[in-house]
Structures are given as structure tokens and as C-alpha cells.
Amino acid sequence: MIDLVEDTRSTPLFRLGAQPIALTAVALFLLIAGVTSIAIWRAYTGSAPETDRVVASRQLQARTAQASEQLVEKTKGLEATQQESIDQLQVVQDQLQTVKRLLAAQQADTKRLSEQVASLNESIDGLRQSFASARATEAETPSVTRRKPARYRHASARKRSRG
Known part of the structure; x- marks a missing residue:
């Protein structure tokens, strides 16, 4: 059994396991080399996360x-x-004011004209009454015979002869 223990110690892997500092150094070296190669590869291909973030932020901006x-x-x-719209509204408001002024003027003219018509109606009524009273006065008083002009006398004479 002693032979077996000595045979396993003489193998190279067992010697590395016996020296943990050397094994740790080699593992650390391989880890650093891998990380460095990945960083260099990303830098040259442009797919580094920082570059992606910068590009994304620029696109967002x-x-x-x-x-x-x-x-x-x-x-x-x-x-x-x-x-x-404000200009059109102002134009419409101006037009509305103009229409209001015209309507007020038209209403004033209509009122004035209706007052004139009423005044004329009163005048006509007054003339009718005075004409009626003048006829009534003529009918009550004996009429003074007036002589008709000669041409009217002949016309009235013809009418009498015909009738």
C-alpha cells in the first residue's frame, strides 16, 4: 500500500495540488486573460454595454x-x-354691430313713417269731416245761384233736351 501512495505523489497533477499558491496564480491568470480578451473583443466589435447605452441615450435624445x-x-x-378664428370672429362681430345699427336705423325710419302715416290719416279724417260739415251746411242754407259759364250752360241744356 505504500507503493500506491508513492506512485500517486509522483504524478504531475498531484504535485500541483500540493502547491495551492501556484494553482491559484494560474487560475487567476486564465481568468484575467479571458476577461481581457472579452473586453477587447467587445471594444472592437462595438457591442460593449456602455456603447449600447450611449447609442440608446442618443437615440432617445x-x-x-x-x-x-x-x-x-x-x-x-x-x-x-x-x-x-379670432379674426373671423372679429369680422362677424363687426358685421353684427353693423346689422344692429342698420336695424335700429330702419326701425327709427319705420316709426317715423308710421307717425307720418298716422298724421296723414288724421289730416284726411279732418278734411273729410270738414267736407262733410261743409256739405251739410250747404244743404241747410239755400244755395245762391251761380251762373255757369256759357259753355257749361249749353252742355246742360243739351242734356235736358235729351232727357
């Missing part, structure tokens, strides 16, 4: 700027539309 510009353009468009 570009999208934000584009959205901002679109909002500014839409806001300017809304301002223009709102100003046009």
Missing part, C-alpha cells in the same frame, strides 16, 4: 428632440388657426 419639434410645429399651427 434624438426622438425627444424630434417630438419636441413636432409639438412646436403643431403648437404654431394651432396658434395660427386660433388667430384666424
Whole structure:
């Protein structure tokens, strides 16, 4: 059995296991070499996480700027539309004021004309009454015979002869 123990100690792997510092140093070296090779590979291929984050943040900034510009353009468009609406409303209000003034003037003219018509009706009624009273007065008083002009006398004479 002693021979077996000595045979296992003479193998190279067993010798490495006996020296833990050397084994740790080799493992550390392999780990550092692997990490370094991965970092170099990512740096040259451009797929490093930092680069991806920078690119993503720049894209986000570009999208934000584009959205901002679109909002500014839409806001300017809304301002223009709102100003046009305000101008149109002002024109409509001016037209409404003009129509109100014209309507008031027309109503005043209508009132004035209706007062004139009423005054004329009163005058006509007064003339009718005075004409009626004049006829009544003529009927009550004997009429003074007036002589008709010669031409009317002949016409009335012809009428009598015919009738």
C-alpha cells in the first residue's frame, strides 16, 4: 500500500495540488486573460454595454428632440388657426354691430313713417269731416245761384233736351 501512495505523489497533477499558491496564480491568470480578451473583443466589435447605452441615450435624445419639434410645429399651427378664428370672429362681430345699427336705423325710419302715416290719416279724417260739415251746411242754407259759364250752360241744356 505504500507503493500506491508513492506512485500517486509522483504524478504531475498531484504535485500541483500540493502547491495551492501556484494553482491559484494560474487560475487567476486564465481568468484575467479571458476577461481581457472579452473586453477587447467587445471594444472592437462595438457591442460593449456602455456603447449600447450611449447609442440608446442618443437615440432617445434624438426622438425627444424630434417630438419636441413636432409639438412646436403643431403648437404654431394651432396658434395660427386660433388667430384666424379670432379674426373671423372679429369680422362677424363687426358685421353684427353693423346689422344692429342698420336695424335700429330702419326701425327709427319705420316709426317715423308710421307717425307720418298716422298724421296723414288724421289730416284726411279732418278734411273729410270738414267736407262733410261743409256739405251739410250747404244743404241747410239755400244755395245762391251761380251762373255757369256759357259753355257749361249749353252742355246742360243739351242734356235736358235729351232727357
